[in-house]
Amino acid sequence: MGIITSHGVGVEANWEKIKAGESSVGEITTFDASPYRGRLGAEIRCDTSAPVSHLRAGRLDRASHLLICAVREALGVAGLIKPGIDVFLSLGTTLGGMLSGEAFHREVIEKGISRARISKTLDYLAHYQAVNLFKEFALTGDYTVFSDACASSANAIGHAFGLIASGRYDVAIAGGYDTMSEFTFAGFNSLMAITPEICRPFDKNRTGLVLGEGVGILILEELDHAMRRNARVYCEITGYGVASDAYHMTSPDPDGKGAANAMAMALKDSGFPDIGYINAHGTATKYNDLMEARAITKVFSSGNNGGVDIPVSSIKPMIGHLLGAAGAVEAILSIMALVEGWLPPNINYVTPDPDCNLNIVTVGREAKIRALLSNSFGFGGSNAALIFGECR
Amino acid sequence: MTRLAVAGVGAISPAGVGVSTLAEATTLGRCVAAGPISETNVAVLKKIRRSAAITLYAATAVEEALRDCGVSGFADCALISGVTNGALNFSADFHHTLVTEAKETASPTLFSESVLNAPAGNASIIFNIRGPVYSIIGGQSIAIKALMLAATLIETRRAQRAIVVCAEERNELSSFCYSRFNPKAARVFSEGAGALLIEPVDERRPINPVELCTITGYAAYTIPGSPHLALQRAIDGALSMADLEAADIGVAVSDYKTATLFREIPTLSFSDCLGYAFCVSTMWNIILAAMACGGGCPVNPLFAAGLKKYAKHSEINHVIIYAAEEDGDASAIILSRVGASS
Numbered sequence: 001m002g003i004i005t006s007h008g009v010g011v012e013a014n015w016e017k018i019k020a021g022e023s024s025v026g027e028i029t030t031f032d033a034s035p036y037r038g039r040l041g042a043e044i045r046c047d048t049s050a051p052v053s054h055l056r057a058g059r060l061d062r063a064s065h066l067l068i069c070a071v072r073e074a075l076g077v078a079g080l081i082k083p084g085i086d087v088f089l090s091l092g093t094t095l096g097g098m099l100s101g102e103a104f105h106r107e108v109i110e111k112g113i114s115r116a117r118i119s120k121t122l123d124y125l126a127h128y129q130a131v132n133l134f135k136e137f138a139l140t141g142d143y144t145v146f147s148d149a150c151a152s153s154a155n156a157i158g159h160a161f162g163l164i165a166s167g168r169y170d171v172a173i174a175g176g177y178d179t180m181s182e183f184t185f186a187g188f189n190s191l192m193a194i195t196p197e198i199c200r201p202f203d204k205n206r207t208g209l210v211l212g213e214g215v216g217i218l219i220l221e222e223l224d225h226a227m228r229r230n231a232r233v234y235c236e237i238t239g240y241g242v243a244s245d246a247y248h249m250t251s252p253d254p255d256g257k258g259a260a261n262a263m264a265m266a267l268k269d270s271g272f273p274d275i276g277y278i279n280a281h282g283t284a285t286k287y288n289d290l291m292e293a294r295a296i297t298k299v300f301s302s303g304n305n306g307g308v309d310i311p312v313s314s315i316k317p318m319i320g321h322l323l324g325a326a327g328a329v330e331a332i333l334s335i336m337a338l339v340e341g342w343l344p345p346n347i348n349y350v351t352p353d354p355d356c357n358l359n360i361v362t363v364g365r366e367a368k369i370r371a372l373l374s375n376s377f378g379f380g381g382s383n384a385a386l387i388f389g390e391c392r
Numbered sequence: 393m394t395r396l397a398v399a400g401v402g403a404i405s406p407a408g409v410g411v412s413t414l415a416e417a418t419t420l421g422r423c424v425a426a427g428p429i430s431e432t433n434v435a436v437l438k439k440i441r442r443s444a445a446i447t448l449y450a451a452t453a454v455e456e457a458l459r460d461c462g463v464s465g466f467a468d469c470a471l472i473s474g475v476t477n478g479a480l481n482f483s484a485d486f487h488h489t490l491v492t493e494a495k496e497t498a499s500p501t502l503f504s505e506s507v508l509n510a511p512a513g514n515a516s517i518i519f520n521i522r523g524p525v526y527s528i529i530g531g532q533s534i535a536i537k538a539l540m541l542a543a544t545l546i547e548t549r550r551a552q553r554a555i556v557v558c559a560e561e562r563n564e565l566s567s568f569c570y571s572r573f574n575p576k577a578a579r580v581f582s583e584g585a586g587a588l589l590i591e592p593v594d595e596r597r598p599i600n601p602v603e604l605c606t607i608t609g610y611a612a613y614t615i616p617g618s619p620h621l622a623l624q625r626a627i628d629g630a631l632s633m634a635d636l637e638a639a640d641i642g643v644a645v646s647d648y649k650t651a652t653l654f655r656e657i658p659t660l661s662f663s664d665c666l667g668y669a670f671c672v673s674t675m676w677n678i679i680l681a682a683m684a685c686g687g688g689c690p691v692n693p694l695f696a697a698g699l700k701k702y703a704k705h706s707e708i709n710h711v712i713i714y715a716a717e718e719d720g721d722a723s724a725i726i727l728s729r730v731g732a733s734s
Contacts, residue, residue, distance in 0.1 A: 035495045054616075094507065096529070105487035108565060118569045125477070126508060126529040131719045135616040142612045143721070144537060145529045147475070147508035155526060159541070162548055183483075186490055187503030242550065244471070244516045244525040250504045258522065265550075379504060380513020382525060 001234065001332045002073030002175075004066050005214035005319045006042035010073060014319075015336045021345040021364055023318045025199070025210050031182040038194035042212030042320030043180050054135050061097030061123040062179050063215075064132045070215040071133055071173060078219040078231060080171060088169040089130055089143035090160035092152025092176035093324035096126025096145075099181050129177065141169070147324070149378030150281070151242075152176050153216065154327030154386055158240035160220050161386075170225045175328035177215035184323065185211055191250055193285050200348035201282035201314035202289050202356045209283040212320020216328030218335075223391075234335050238371065238389045239270025245381030252288055256295030258383040259375065263299045266373065266385040273389055275300070275310055276369035277343055279334040280358075281377045282314020283321055292375065293356035313346035313361040327376035327384065334374045335388055343367045393633065394547045398604040398682045398727065399463075400555075400589035402456025404449050405666050405676065406582055410456060414586075414676060415683055418662045439518050443505050444479035449585035450511035450559035451518055457555055457587035458519060470523040470551035473512035473559070474538035476531055476670035480563035482506035511559050523551040532647065532715035533612060534558065535586075535674035536723035540610050542590055553591035558675035560584070582667025586675030588682065605685035605727045608710070609634030612723035620650060623722035627714060630724040634710070641726070642708035643684070645677040648716040674715045678725065681711040685729045 003010065006024035007017040017024070027033070028041040049057065050068035057065075095101075101124040107116035122128060127145045134143065146155045153176020160172035178184075188194050188211060195208030226233050243261035247253040267273075278300075281292055300308045315333055322329050337344055345364040352360070371389040376382075403410065407417035440447055450473065458466065483506040489498045504510065509527035516525045524545055528538055535558045542554035562583040570579070593606060611629025615622040631638060644659040647668070662680060663673055685708065709732035716722035 037496070101483070102487065102490075105484060106491055109488060109491045113565065113568055118572050121566075121569045122573075127531070127534075131614075131616070131721070134614055134720070138616065140613070140615050142537075142614055144541065147527045147529050148512075148525070149507060149509055159544075162544060162550075166544070166548065182490055182495075183486065183503075186495055186498045187486070187500070189496065190498045190500040190503055242524040244522050246516045246520045246522050248517065249510065249513050250500070261522070378509075379507055380509045380525065380527075381516060382509065382513070 002070035002217040003329055003332050004070050005329060006044055006212055007319055018315060018333050018344050019342055019364055021347045030180045036189045038196045040210050041180055044213055052136055055132055059119055061100040063097050063177050064123055064129045066215045067129050067177050068136055070217040074217040074219050086141035087139055088141055088160055088163055088172040090156040090172055090174040091130050092146040092156035093126055094149055094178050097123040098183050099179055100124040102181055102183055148382040149380055150323050150326050151376040151378040151382035151384040152324035154376035154384035157386060161237045161240050164220055164222050170222045172220040174220050175217035176325040178322055178324040180213040198348050199284045199317040201284040201346055202360055203349050204351040204353035206284040208285050210320045212322045214322045214325045214329050216325055216332045233391045235338050235388045236391050239266040239387035241265030241385040243383050247381050250379055252291040254291055256291040258381055259295035259377055260298045262383040262385040266387045270387040273371035275371055275373050277372040278310055278312045279330050279374040280312050280314045281375040282316055290355055293358055307357040309359055311343050311361045312358045313344050315344050317348045331374050331386055334372050338369050338372055338388055341366055341368050395593040396543055396590045396607040397593045398588055399591050400457040400461030401679045402453040402587040403679055404452045405584040411679060418665050418680055440514050442501055443514055444482045445561040446479045446559045447511045447514045450557050451515050453585035453587035454515045454555055454557050457589045461589045466519055467522045468552040469521050470545045470554035471512055471516055471521045471525045472538040472542045472556045473527045474534040474671045475508055475527055475529050476560055477566055478508045479506045479510055480566050531717040532671055532674045533721050533723040534671040536725045537612050555587055555589045557587040558671040560670045560672045579668040582669040584669055584672055586672055586679050604682050606730055608728040609726040614721045616720045619716040619718055619720050619722055622720050623716040626722045626724040630726050634726045641710050641712050643711050645681050645713045647673050677713050681713050681727050684708060685711055685727050
């Protein structure tokens with residue numbers, strides 16, 4: 001696995017801060033956020049320029065640099081890619097190389113199209129970061145880039161899982177990425193989704209989300225293939241569910257039918273394991289959290305008080321909402337929860353919302369988990385759920 | 393492999409609304425002034441009147457394909473949208489607002505309708521599609537990859553049937569950039585959408601009046617910097633999956649200019665008629681090939697004309713459609729006449 005977030009570079013660095021319930025949300029510096037309702041974000045502040053061998057570093061979007069760094073970490077841990085092995089690359093992103101797009105559009109407006117650097121547009125395209133990975137790591141195989149808003153990388157992982165399960169590939173590189181850009185920030189601001197204060201998912205007084213940036217990469221491998229080469233196996237992916245709301249472009253279905261369908265499908269796919277933890281999408285917008293709570297209750301309600309006993313938390317108050325990267329980064333951190341037996345806290349949760357009758361993990365704690373579920377929902381009514389279980 | 397049928401088609405292009413206009417333009421070899429499209433489906437437009445052109449085109453094509461397959465109710469249907477550039481005009485307007493106007497006044501509609509999954513999201517809402525809905529991004533190959541993804545969803549029983557749509561809209565900035573990147577191509581840029589509904593052969597409804605074709609093979613392959621080699625691998629993979637030899641192929645359809653892949657088989661391209669619309673061009677190629685395989689459709693004369701000097705191919709049983717990009721991404725799909733064997 002490979003990961004970069006505002007918490008830092010690498011799985012260990014991220015996991016230690018997540019375990020401790022630290023937040024790396026702060027004032028945005030990438031652009032002037034003063035005109036907006038909210039000014040907070042979770043930015044990556046360390047140097048992430050990737051050393052490259054087969055690409056021109058100066059022409060790469062920040063997204064490509066982040067991806068290359070994370071893939072390098074993941075491949076280093078997996079110790080896998082050798083010439084002759086075809087891999088399936090499955091990525092999710094919301095806006096690809098948007099920082100390059102912003103720079104290009106600004107130059108067009110300020111200097112005119114004939115003087116704008118069109119080289120900026122190449123890595124603006126949302127599939128070009130995948131092409132760059134193929135070039136840099138001399139990969140062969142095939143790739144697919146999903147852009148399903150905030151469910152992008154969960155779908156990318158789910159699709160790669162399906163291709164390996166069906167025997168078409170033994171190895172896949174799966175994950176997602178997105179960078180902090182003013183385009184995205186202004187967009188969510190215009191939708192009144194960004195909070196002017198701290199992010200507090202499922203709290204009665206929640207006021208919206210905080211955007212972040214990052215990348216998460218998982219190396220998926222057919223289990224026997226991995227065992228034969230004595231690879232370190234973190235866990236098994238055992239289920240994937242996907243369904244659409246067919247309701248509204250930017251608002252979730254208030255009943256959570258699509259989200260519940262995705263979770264139910266993942267559970268069925270997985271053989272109905274005993275879920276010990278739910279990593280919620282938990283954006284802290286009024287409507288998303290209410291919808292997600294209803295959907296979780298619909299699928300998991302124990303029947304006693306109508307509530308759900310399974311521990312639930314969202315890590316977005318700590319590293320922000322990573323949009324296209326959210327599903328992958330949260331999958332990685334959920335896997336760490338499984339491996340280390342530790343539930344990540346839902347920080348900033350103070351006042352329970354009676355309409356979100358969930359067992360929120362307010363303080364991180366030890367717990368033996370055999371299987372967990374990670375939710376990702378997005379614009380356009382995209383709903384995805386992944387289930388990870390301990391390796392049997 | 394689950395046998396899959398193409399059970400519905402839909403299109404909008406500079407030639408007009410509907411696959412019949414697409415077929416007529418290409419059959420007659422009539423060059424169509426590429427974009428912008430002035431005509432759309434009015435019934436569809438009403439529901440998404442504030443959306444970007446790419447969404448209007450996608451919805452128009454999807455509506456026709458759904459109507460064409462003669463099925464009502466699409467709750468278990470998947471929707472796969474292939475996109476190369478997306479809603480560039482809305483995106484440019486949003487960027488313009490951020491640079492030149494009060495940033496906090498930026499329109500939420502411009503933002504939400506400029507995201508890459510807006511065409512798929514809106515289509516799922518309009519047509520009540522509640523199965524998997526994906527948007528995948530790429531160049532000309534993405535139309536074939538979208539069909540491959542749809543086929544996987546059906547095979548793994550995540551969906552009963554799937555509609556695949558590709559859509560693009562013209563944009564001054566992108567036309568300028570692509571022309572500068574590849575001036576020798578001298579492309580006339582175009583816009584529009586194409587949609588295809590696929591479902592397992594044994595679940596097809598008898599009410600569909602036109603037997604189109606079956607999907608018998610497909611593959612995609614990427615080798616950085618080696619598009620020709622990648623394409624050869626993709627074609628070999630598709631032929632192997634279909635259990636066919638290259639000689640079994642009646643016609644190849646592609647906008648990728650290569651002379652050596654199929655020496656004995658006519659290779660057709662329709663971009664001279666319809667302009668270059670990125671992934672949509674490949675989808676139009678697939679739709680026209682599906683109609684040719686279907687028999688009795690108006691596009692057949694074009695294929696027949698292309699076949700004149702190849703007497704042994706008096707009947708088309710199998711058509712291969714392929715696409716490749718200079719960066720080394722390639723894909724191929726084989727459509728076969730219903731009942732044709734290898």
